[in-house]
Amino acid sequence: MKKLALLQFDIAFGSPEKNFEKVKQLVSEAVSSEPDIIVLPELWSTGYDLSRLDEIGDTDARKSIIFLGNLAKKHNVNIVGGSVAKQQHNEVTNTMLVFNREGQLVHEYSKAHLFRLMNEEKYLVSGNTKSHFTLENLPCAGFICYDIRFPEWLRLHAIEGAQVLFVPAEWPEQRTDHWRALLISRAIENQCYVIACNRVGSDPDNAFGGHSLIIDPWGKVISEAGTDETILVGSIDEDEITAIRSRIPIFEDRRPDMYN
């Protein structure tokens, strides 16, 4: 069994200092439930203030890496650090950072599918690498928000062994029905745990729907937040994955010979 704590909060628009302070405080609160893994939302330090990324983006993600790494080490907890605006060679990526209990950066993944409805393609470049990592001996993969509309991208990771899928997001409230349906579908079809951390509150262009979720590989919702700031807790059980995969062995029954 592994315990999770998802930090669903209202991100201060374009104010990294305020958001760093908020995350520090939320992490200290979250550790009281003794989680193994803490999860943050997408672009938690800047929000969607994309036109000011030159000013507020994080060069080489250096500040975020030091900050989250220190928190992970101090509290002896793994952190799936949502994503941050990482500036590198005059380009900015929407990049997930993952830390182990020793505070080491064990994984980076840059959002592969940029979301045009929120102008991402104008300010960001997409990532080109896969997103496998291991935490607490669990084979994991990470995706960012809009990525969940591309089932083939998550499936590829499941076929390659991922069993726990993390999804930090800033998902607008008017499509909360899509958010829930897509996440539950990704869990059922891949027989994986899905751990999805959204933000709440609003920025000048959007209101965000919360409803962070922990979903088991059968598609059952284990924990779900509402639309307020909260620390969502829940546990996942590795044995459940094996049990469900032996009951309905979809990975053995696939017909890749017919899919091309």
Ligand SMILES: O=C(O)CCC(=O)C(=O)O
């Ligand atoms: O796909 C959607 O409806 C929302 C996606 C999104 O908000 C994002 O990728 O930031």
